[in-house]
Amino acid sequence: MIDLKYLQKSFDEATQKLSKKGVDNETLENLKQLFIGLKEANATLEEAKAEQNRMSKLFGQYKQEGKDIGELKAKVDANKEVIAVLQAKANEAEEALQNVALAMPNLPDERVPVGTDEADNIELKKVLEPRTFDFEPLEHWALAEKNGWIDFERGVKLAKSRFSVLRGEAARLERALINFFLDVNREKGFEEVCVPYINNAAMLQGTGQLPKFGDDLFKIEEEELYLIPTAEVPLTNLYHDEILNENQLPILLTAYTPCFRKEAGSAGRDTRGMIRQHQFDKVEMVALTTPEQSDQIFELMVENASDILTRLGLPHRLVELCGGDLGFSAACTIDLEVWLPGQNKYREISSVSNTREFQARRAKIRFKEGKKNTLVHTLNGSALAVGRTLIAIMENYQNADGSITIPKVLEKYM
């Protein structure tokens, strides 16, 4: 959630920043008014309550002293009705504010380029030269069929479209990648954790998936529980509503989890192959830091994801997302895109974001800074998306006969 006090105080600056994300002035003006309205409503309500408390105290005194309480009771009863009305107004104001505030995206950082979509993102650098083929490289689904690695039909039979089954070497490679990723992350100082794949609504609101993006989540019927769309949710919310000690920070976490997404709004995109699935494996990094540490940790996370790709010998590039392509919670994001020779283009394989205090405010994660409680910064990034890495290996390591070479670093994991 954005800082409403900041919005009120520095309204012009906030509108200018949020215009990068396509939020118009009117929406922000409305939010500001709702905030001011709530404060006013609360002020009058609290005044009435204070009066009520004073009279209640007197009430007890009078009774003890045996004084007549008839007049006081009349006053108190009258005030009670006033409070009920004011309370209703305040509740209404609160709800109206929350509805708008929780749907407001994070402020982008200064350095985020202006732009509306993918096309306006800025390439920062390329790592590793794509190899040249002396034959026409195939796309991963063709390779999958040749090698019997992915069973798309049976995946659909078991569940529905956008589900698939990995078989034999592919299944082993998937597992090898998970272990490899976790090991590298652990080397870099991330604590490995194993978390629930089902989280409750409060957690999803904490990281920003709810209330606005519930359509993209698989919900458990009859319960306020959801399959996680990313390990970012349980990892970040591990410290939901907690106050940490400054010396605990930074907290670096990594976890392997499957991820579940409805992919609402992606109808028709990447329908062929395994790029976009309802269920996919991912190893995620999450960091909780002080505001001072977060830029440095952000770099660490980007470099780590890039390092993993380099160790796998996968050509990739780093892309700074423009305002329009930035996620809801992110203040800045660098995507890592891996080269897919079969598709002849770079495709997203990791996304590292700094949400600053946006999620921390929602999830109430603070740390003691002297006597003060300060919101932490939360960061998240994939290291890496496992299925897409598998695809990248298939396409980059394919041979003329359709066979696939296993990258050296993975040999000991197979």
Next chain:
RNA sequence: GGACAGUUGGGUGAGUUGGCUGAAACCACAUCCCUGCUAAGGAUGCGUACUCGUAAGGGUACCGAGAGUUCGAAUCUCUCACUGUCCGCCA
């Protein structure tokens, strides 16, 4: 799933004949003092959120969540959630 018990501040844990308790005590933590030597003694401070105020200092709310009774509830009533123990079931 059945039976009983519980849910208080960072921790342990008082408080359940409704007002003097936002909450004792102890521990932990912070600052200071004493002492001198590795183990202790003393003082003070120490929940969260919002809000008013330059500040000092006020106000409101919160004792699992929600609703109710009452002038007034951590304390009474109801609903729900969670935890523990026993039983059943099970990887």
